[in-house]
Amino acid sequence: MNSKKIIGFTTTIPVEIIFAGGYMPCDLNNIFITDEEPMKFIEKAEKDGFPKSMCNWIKGIYGVVMEKNIDTVIMVMEGDCSNTKALAEILEFKGINIIPFSFPFDKDRDVLKREMEKLTEALKVDKETLISTEKEIVRVRKILQEIDELTWKENIVNGYENHLWLVRSSDMLGDYKKYKEMAISFIDEVKIRKKIDGVRIGFIGIPPIITDIYQFLHSIGAHVVYNEIQRQFSLPFDTDDIVERYLRYTYPYDIFSRIYDIKEEIKRRDIKGIIHYVQAFCFRVMEDVILRETLNCPILTIEGELPRQLDTRQKLRLEAFIEMLTEMDN
Numbered sequence: 085m086n087s088k089k090i091i092g093f094t095t096t097i098p099v100e101i102i103f104a105g106g107y108m109p110c111d112l113n114n115i116f117i118t119d120e121e122p123m124k125f126i127e128k129a130e131k132d133g134f135p136k137s138m139c140n141w142i143k144g145i146y147g148v149v150m151e152k153n154i155d156t157v158i159m160v161m162e163g164d165c166s167n168t169k170a171l172a173e174i175l176e177f178k179g180i181n182i183i184p185f186s187f188p189f190d191k192d193r194d195v196l197k198r199e200m201e202k203l204t205e206a207l208k209v210d211k212e213t214l215i216s217t218e219k220e221i222v223r224v225r226k227i228l229q230e231i232d233e234l235t236w237k238e239n240i241v242n243g244y245e246n247h248l249w250l251v252r253s254s255d256m257l258g259d260y261k262k263y264k265e266m267a268i269s270f271i272d273e274v275k276i277r278k279k280i281d282g283v284r285i286g287f288i289g290i291p292p293i294i295t296d297i298y299q300f301l302h303s304i305g306a307h308v309v310y311n312e313i314q315r316q317f318s319l320p321f322d323t324d325d326i327v328e329r330y331l332r333y334t335y336p337y338d339i340f341s342r343i344y345d346i347k348e349e350i351k352r353r354d355i356k357g358i359i360h361y362v363q364a365f366c367f368r369v370m371e372d373v374i375l376r377e378t379l380n381c382p383i384l385t386i387e388g389e390l391p392r393q394l395d396t397r398q399k400l401r402l403e404a405f406i407e408m409l410t411e412m413d414n
């Protein structure tokens with residue numbers, strides 16, 4: 085059993101610092117959504133007074149902290165979710181140790197550097213250890229980039245596998261060395277596969293709460309070759325400067341950096357259509373307005389609410405969209 089102290093967090097943060105401090109990072113979103121019964125975390129939150137009309141990711145995170153007895157959580161106060169501040173207050177009230185972290189909205193390098201230094205100090209991380217850990221993690225990020233390329237260049241990794249490898253890079257399942265070995269074995273395994281055929285789709289927006297959307301898309305002839313936010317979580321940027329890496333990361337800043345990134349990837353990956361996933365009761369739903377006007381590509385918006393499978397209406401909409409794209413592509 086791993087005896088390292090667990091540090092929870094609510095979105096991607098500089099995980100290098102947590103590893104360098106000798107802790108076990110734990111992305112609470114991943115614990116929530118990969119549990120066999122994610123509804124129990126939502127029910128716990130609602131039992132404790134969270135309203136029905138609230139984003140279920142927030143309730144899931146709360147439920148995980150309570151049910152899994154996590155005593156320290158890094159909360160991103162700026163650059164993540166409009167609900168974070170209130171959640172941080174509730175958790176603090178419940179006795180959880182909260183470590184605040186912020187991504188400056190204006191991408192001020194000095195402010196971000198200071199935020200990272202504050203986190204380093206809060207976790208009592210030795211600077212030399214941070215430098216060596218960071219170098220090792222850069223190598224893991226490069227292997228994840230290879231998995232991403234095997235998805236869109238070689239077409240031998242499917243969209244769900246791509247999603248899983250990249251979304252889990254936020255905490256590397258708590259052990260980056262093991263994660264690296266797992267990723268290398270995965271690459272060895274898939275190299276003999278046949279190429280995936282299908283209309284090339286991009287998936288933008290936060291990772292979906294819906295549990296079978298990738299499998300369904302695959303079954304109706306779509307090949308998801310781009311997972312926007314999950315790829316951002318893996319920080320696939322060629323730089324040895326840790327501050328620069330987290331400045332190039334688009335998710336916590338304005339929508340315009342995201343749009344630039346999405347447009348580049350649409351071209352590079354030859355994407356024929358975009359699925360924009362939005363979460364019920366999330367403020368990010370409003371971003372759909374700008375995305376629809378700026379992306380020169382057919383877009384279908386799908387909204388999810390609970391961690392469950394697609395409903396019939398969602399399936400019909402996806403089928404019609406993929407059918408239309410397939411016809412346009414022929």
Ligand code: SF4
Binds near residue numbers: 167365367
């Ligand atoms: S889906 Fe939106 S409201 Fe929910 S946690 Fe994420 S950013 Fe916050």
